[in-house]
Amino acid sequence: MSRRHVNCTINGDSTDFLTEDFTTLLNALRDEVGLMGAKEGCGTGDCGACSVLMDGHVTCSCLIFAPEAEGRTIVTVEGLADHTELHPLQQAFLENAALQCGICTPGFLVAAKALLDRNPDPTETEIRYALAGNLCRCTGYDKIIRAVQDAAEQLRANA
Amino acid sequence: MTVTEDNPNTGYKWVGTRQIRPDGLDKVTGKARFGADLVLPGMLHGRVLRSPHAHARIVSIDTSDAEAMEGVRAVITGADFPDLVEAGRSAADIAVAANAMARDKVLYEGHPVAAVAATTRELAAAAVKAIKVTYEVLGHVLTVDEAMADGAPLLHDGMITNGVDPKPETPSNVAAKTTFERGDLDKGFAEADMVVEREFTTKPVHQGYIEPHAAVADCGQDGRATLWCSSQGHFAMRAYACTVLGWDTGRLKVIPAEIGGGFGGKTVIYLEPLAVRLSQKAGRPVKLVMDRDEVFRATGPTSGSRMKVKMGMTNEGRITAAHVWLAFEAGAFPGSPVGAASMCALACYDLENFLIEGYDVVVNKPRVAAYRAPGAPISAFAVESVVDELAKGIGMDPIDVRLANAAKEGTQAPYGPKMPRVGLIETLEAIKNHPNYQAELGPNQGRGVACGFWFNAGMNSSATVHVNEDGTVTVVTGSPDIGGSRQSMALMAAETLGIAYDRIRPVVADTETVGFNDVTGGSRVTLATGAAVVESCEKVIESLRERAAKTWDCEVDEVEWVDGQAQRSDGSQPPLSLGDLASKAGRTGGPISANASLNARGVGAGYSTQMADIEVDPETGVSRVVRYTTAQDAGRAISPQYVEGQFQGGVAQGIGWALNEEYVHGSDGRMQNQSFLDYRIPVASDLPMIDTVIVEVPNPAHPYGVRGVGEVGIVPPMAAVANAINGAIGVRMEALPMSPPSILAAVNDQS
Numbered sequence: 069m070s071r072r073h074v075n076c077t078i079n080g081d082s083t084d085f086l087t088e089d090f091t092t093l094l095n096a097l098r099d100e101v102g103l104m105g106a107k108e109g110c111g112t113g114d115c116g117a118c119s120v121l122m123d124g125h126v127t128c129s130c131l132i133f134a135p136e137a138e139g140r141t142i143v144t145v146e147g148l149a150d151h152t153e154l155h156p157l158q159q160a161f162l163e164n165a166a167l168q169c170g171i172c173t174p175g176f177l178v179a180a181k182a183l184l185d186r187n188p189d190p191t192e193t194e195i196r197y198a199l200a201g202n203l204c205r206c207t208g209y210d211k212i213i214r215a216v217q218d219a220a221e222q223l224r225a226n227a
Numbered sequence: 228m229t230v231t232e233d234n235p236n237t238g239y240k241w242v243g244t245r246q247i248r249p250d251g252l253d254k255v256t257g258k259a260r261f262g263a264d265l266v267l268p269g270m271l272h273g274r275v276l277r278s279p280h281a282h283a284r285i286v287s288i289d290t291s292d293a294e295a296m297e298g299v300r301a302v303i304t305g306a307d308f309p310d311l312v313e314a315g316r317s318a319a320d321i322a323v324a325a326n327a328m329a330r331d332k333v334l335y336e337g338h339p340v341a342a343v344a345a346t347t348r349e350l351a352a353a354a355v356k357a358i359k360v361t362y363e364v365l366g367h368v369l370t371v372d373e374a375m376a377d378g379a380p381l382l383h384d385g386m387i388t389n390g391v392d393p394k395p396e397t398p399s400n401v402a403a404k405t406t407f408e409r410g411d412l413d414k415g416f417a418e419a420d421m422v423v424e425r426e427f428t429t430k431p432v433h434q435g436y437i438e439p440h441a442a443v444a445d446c447g448q449d450g451r452a453t454l455w456c457s458s459q460g461h462f463a464m465r466a467y468a469c470t471v472l473g474w475d476t477g478r479l480k481v482i483p484a485e486i487g488g489g490f491g492g493k494t495v496i497y498l499e500p501l502a503v504r505l506s507q508k509a510g511r512p513v514k515l516v517m518d519r520d521e522v523f524r525a526t527g528p529t530s531g532s533r534m535k536v537k538m539g540m541t542n543e544g545r546i547t548a549a550h551v552w553l554a555f556e557a558g559a560f561p562g563s564p565v566g567a568a569s570m571c572a573l574a575c576y577d578l579e580n581f582l583i584e585g586y587d588v589v590v591n592k593p594r595v596a597a598y599r600a601p602g603a604p605i606s607a608f609a610v611e612s613v614v615d616e617l618a619k620g621i622g623m624d625p626i627d628v629r630l631a632n633a634a635k636e637g638t639q640a641p642y643g644p645k646m647p648r649v650g651l652i653e654t655l656e657a658i659k660n661h662p663n664y665q666a667e668l669g670p671n672q673g674r675g676v677a678c679g680f681w682f683n684a685g686m687n688s689s690a691t692v693h694v695n696e697d698g699t700v701t702v703v704t705g706s707p708d709i710g711g712s713r714q715s716m717a718l719m720a721a722e723t724l725g726i727a728y729d730r731i732r733p734v735v736a737d738t739e740t741v742g743f744n745d746v747t748g749g750s751r752v753t754l755a756t757g758a759a760v761v762e763s764c765e766k767v768i769e770s771l772r773e774r775a776a777k778t779w780d781c782e783v784d785e786v787e788w789v790d791g792q793a794q795r796s797d798g799s800q801p802p803l804s805l806g807d808l809a810s811k812a813g814r815t816g817g818p819i820s821a822n823a824s825l826n827a828r829g830v831g832a833g834y835s836t837q838m839a840d841i842e843v844d845p846e847t848g849v850s851r852v853v854r855y856t857t858a859q860d861a862g863r864a865i866s867p868q869y870v871e872g873q874f875q876g877g878v879a880q881g882i883g884w885a886l887n888e889e890y891v892h893g894s895d896g897r898m899q900n901q902s903f904l905d906y907r908i909p910v911a912s913d914l915p916m917i918d919t920v921i922v923e924v925p926n927p928a929h930p931y932g933v934r935g936v937g938e939v940g941i942v943p944p945m946a947a948v949a950n951a952i953n954g955a956i957g958v959r960m961e962a963l964p965m966s967p968p969s970i971l972a973a974v975n976d977q978s
Binding site: 088095098099103104105106107108109110111112114115117144145146148149154158161162163164165167168169170171172173174177192193195196197199200201202203204205206207208209210211212213214 | 253261902
């Protein structure tokens, strides 16, 4: 079976990979592109551990077929930091102890970035609903919410 | 918020401070490598074939079509593993092996019957479908009531109940009975002004870690293998896998991956021996990763239960007698946590008269695994609900009732020993004094209080501390870091050595690089592995003092170690820093390094008191957590942020257990909600901030006063929520989960 060629922009780089038609974007990112940051927690779009930004929208990469990425712009957790500087969300997660095991962290960071990109000053309730598609079993969410609040404040101060 | 007993000023420089965790950067940048993230050259993908039946005899397995498929490199069944029954191994070993791969019978839906390794995931999935298994389907039992009924189908032929005198003559599904008793129940109940008796049920719930189980094995032509896996203890994975494989322990090296949550559920093996055997057969590396539905159907969960609790109380609030009857589902093999549940059930209280009976019952569901304070939350739900009803009945404040009976230093625990210094009273007082305890409640809102106990564990740990040439330090342990333990190790090492936290690099090493460590479980790592780190650091300091004495040509007694440097007592020499001594180590005896291996003693028990404010919509039965407050004794919080995180995480899991989570089985014995869509764990929008109070009643047996903090936080929530629901709408919920339909049904029954 011949494989399909896909070209898209991943974390700012024009990227080519070969894939089967029914391979998920998540598996293509992990197996073909070598970006292991997005995780599979459920494979059914319920846990958000595989979240990536596709053309700016937070997307479960386990629910997208890899060929659907053709011509799109993808951002994964590996693309959040600005070269040598962590994204304020990453720094806030570290400072607030917003992770325990860390398996859900890439998805939360991506989903939180999507939120703050469209709403720089969210209320606690808005943050909780924006992140309701991401499961964390360790933290009880308290410190994650506080980290997003801190990062939002930092981003507004930088703006 | 921290409440410290007696000594508010610890004088510590690093212990108790908030620092960025050493492994944090990798985890916020996507670099951390978890179980499923390893790729090896030539690696094959594995897939497990699982039983569709809850109980069946395996008549035959035909793998020939699968073996003939293109790309399939190995197929294994139970016949590829040694028969441990024939080998005369222990019942525990036999159960581990039979759970990893069925031999004659399948005992639950999802029980592995075969596995394949192929060049792609898709081919492996196709190949398992080509395996033909002929089953003789047997009757199944799903609950303790079904399993204990006369004439119930038996999971294990010839299983006679342990712990019953005289020994039963006929086999049953009851593996064991445990009994704890003291005093005179009849006398105690006669002294009571009020007696409450209730029956409770709970459903199995899953640990719900977000990372599915994963293992990569690479077996060489010399018969030795390397295994990468995500677990709570790679030494335990090595031992269990070698048991199943029939190997000497030394043949297998296990390298720990980062672990994406465990909560007890990753202290046991599932995929590991299958991956090794597939790799051995194929002569290539093999990766096995579970799908989420496999995680639900074949791993964890904790027990479902039926419980009866009868307690008596005087009008002054003194508990006069307690009779606790517990029957726990063990899943397919004996070993439910009913023993621990029995020991913990009344451990918050100082009681004269009690009887606790616990039954360990096998059912056709996945074998239960440890889940955070295994068993204790289940019995606490029943006991703390009854204590609440008694308190309300005599018109006493629920905290005052608990204070009137609270276990303290010298109390004889229901399971035997006298309590050392413990902090239950301090946690009760912390909640009573918390502003949230006075917060006003709105319509349909109620406040519930409950407390909980967990033993905490000590067990075996090893650590090695290396001083690098420039005076930076590497701390090597073998305890997988689930929630920030590397940071606690580094903080304790920094404090002990007197150097900066960021000069220390903590590492979790593989089974061939560091001494033996028991699993990361029982809330034991900061206590036991921490004690090994501190002891190693103390040995390093001894060596450093000797080297300074050699440098100064004086007696060791004349050298003190202060603030990370050697000082001559008489002040006659400028101090030598750790860096100075490290750079000249070659001239004073060679590299500076020390290790310690210990079986930790003096475990400090953990207590937690919690308060839930719940609003119930009487029209829909939906409960909303308005406010939640938890106070827990940490002994000493080495890393306060991560201690708070443990408190908050335990509470969130408990709220899920209280309100939503349950295994739903059809009458066909198959699980019906094996996804995160249908098995709903709490999401961010379900919860408020969780207010924490770190109570510090130092454990005198630990160098920094540590008690374990990982588990007891999940013990009180179900009862606290149930008691709050009772306060909100007057119904006494006797079954978990307290989901909207069950609350509506209770409201309708009441009216």
